[in-house]
Amino acid sequence: MTEVLHTTSKLPAERSATASRTYAAFLLVGLVLLIVAPLFFYPIFLMKLLCFALFACAFNLLLGYTGLLSFGHATFFGGAAYFTAHAVKEWGLSPELGVLLGVVGAAVLGLIMGFFAIRRQGIYFAMITLALSQMFFFFCLQAEFTQGEDGIQSVPRGYLFGLIDLSQSTNMYYFVLAVFLIGMVVIWRFINSPFGMILKSIRENEQRAVSLGYSVARYKLGAFVMSAALAGLAGGVKSLVFQFATLTDVAWQMSGEVILMTLLGGIGTLIGPIFGAGLVVTLQNYLATSQFPVTIVTGVVFMVCVLLFRRGLIGEFYASRLGRKLGFEHRR
């Protein structure tokens, strides 16, 4: 067996009391920061950040906690963006139903893609997901409802539950924040459930999980669908934030971006991808005004991360002296 991906996840019971207290403190600070953030930053930027953070965390559910590298997550993110945009604009659904439809659509796509992809492992899994998502890209390019190169434009944000006007950017921000928090709680519950434990055992040693009588394929498929649905949640909300859904969201570059966010933040850490997403989105915003192409920076960061920095930001922090003092422990 080769060395598995660097991860820092642990069983909750192993986590020391210090770590729990630190976690609680960080959580509280983080929450307060997120609540007051719109006073200091441009809301659209924050909402974009939250959407990508949720997307990256959903992706990490698969890579970090199941050990499966999907190169096709743009399908779920972008697919859900299309579904939500179409449902809200053409069918006049309310935003919450539109997002729900996006999530269901992404889960169905995840079921189909997962069904094929889990037949192979490791590198083949990555290539199959990439190929299938490229197929979905071509589908979106030609299908009528996506409106081809133009994408679905000027999607109305509507009224949440028929009451709250989401065209107000403050209202929209707190809606996105709520969705993000719900998504994070779901992920946290999921990885700490018995199901999540079995996923980790599959990541660590698949043969042993098989020998213990677990139907590995079904667990992998379950994780894949879960990850796809959450990526769809992020994508659906993103289409409401920006009020459009385009081919960019389903292109393979998007799948690459979410991998980078996760790698940069820390594969297999619960909060790492949030920071990874934050960095990437900030970098993109910063470079958008300059002439310098983003892909070069993205590519170089990718190579540096893989060569020198495989634990990612949060993983390195956990492994650092300060991190250990605070009670986190890094498992190599």
Add this chain to the structure above:
Amino acid sequence: MTMIFGIPLQAFLGQLLIGLINGSFYALLSLGLAVIFGLLRVINFAHGVQYMLGAFAAMLMLQYFSINYWFALILAPLVVGLFGAVVERFLLSRLYKLDHLYGLLFTFGLALTLEGTFRYFYGSSGQPYAVPPQLAGGTNLGFMFLPIYRGWVVVISLAACIGTWLLIEKTKLGSYLRAATENPVLVQAFGVNVPMLLTLTYALGAGLAAFAGVLAAPIYQVSPLMGSNIIIVVFAVVVVGGMGSIMGAILTGYMLGIAEGLTKVFYPEASNIVIFVIMAIVLLLRPAGLFGRDA
């Protein structure tokens, strides 16, 4: 006019030829991927970019040094192969002890960087590269018009595939390579310089991709995006063929190229997804791939 399955024969043969040409590129590229994967256990995401580099090398050699097509056909693979050797020696070789996925991610980063750099300097639109005068024009075969250059591409890429196959299956160097694929530690204990073998293999794969790139330059436009457009299809080809056998990679490349060409005749809307559909079907029926040994 002669008809076949309700399609004019000319259109049918024309698409068959395009399929055969695409198949040639798929075969050359998936062959390189399979050779690299066999020994290094790395999926070379930068393979498409190396193909693009080959085409650009040919174009730039012509522009700045007036090196013609024929010399470029030899020099461009050498230059890109050398570049590949440097990358393998100093960067990629650090990742062998880790999960294979890191090799994929590293080469993905490399691909993004190079593609971005070329886009920055040359833009996204393609630039033409003239067909060499010796191969310009076409010939009338009686039943269809064959551009000579396209015929040349089919012949020479087939020759390159068979040459590589012979190199690996029939020569001493090839036998080292195959032995190192089976058990690198033991081969090293016999006094073979395995790290050097790994470098050479990566250079060979990169060189093959560049060779395909030079061949492609007069047919498609020379564009920074030509690599990433083709590499995903080649991945699907590799999944269908399985990377266990060199000959399998070659055959699958041609088969899928032809399948794609024929789909353009009968159901054009599906032509750019047919390879992915075939991949899905193969995954259902033979998960290890048509010629695959390892799942």
